[in-house]
Amino acid sequence: MNKSDLIDAMAADAGITKAAAKKSLESFLGNVENSLKKGDRVSLVGFGSWSVSKRAAREGRNPQTGKTIKIAAKKVVKFKAGSDLQNSVN
Known part of the structure; x- marks a missing residue:
C-alpha cells in the first residue's frame, strides 16, 4: 500500500x-x-512507537575497493510495533 x-x-x-x-x-x-x-517519542498505544536514536561514527569498507572509509555519526528514526499490531500480523 x-x-x-x-x-x-x-x-x-x-x-x-x-x-x-x-x-x-x-x-x-x-x-x-x-x-x-x-x-x-511518538507513541500510539497498540500500534507502535517512533523514536530517534543516535548512531555513532564508525569505520566501514568500500565494497568495490576494500578501502576503509569513515561513516559519520547521525540520528536515525526507529519504529517498534505495538503488541496489538504484532499480534494481528501473526
Whole structure:
C-alpha cells in the first residue's frame, strides 16, 4: 500500500472526501516528523512507537575497493510495533 492507496482507504472508511483524508494524513505525518525533530517519542498505544536514536561514527569498507572509509555519526528514526499490531500480523 502506498500513500495514495492509504488516502483512498481512509476516505472510504471515514466517509470523507479524498482531499480531507489527504489533509488529515499529511497533518499526522507532519506532526510525527516535528515531534521526532524535537527529540520526542511518538507513541500510539497498540500500534507502535517512533523514536530517534543516535548512531555513532564508525569505520566501514568500500565494497568495490576494500578501502576503509569513515561513516559519520547521525540520528536515525526507529519504529517498534505495538503488541496489538504484532499480534494481528501473526
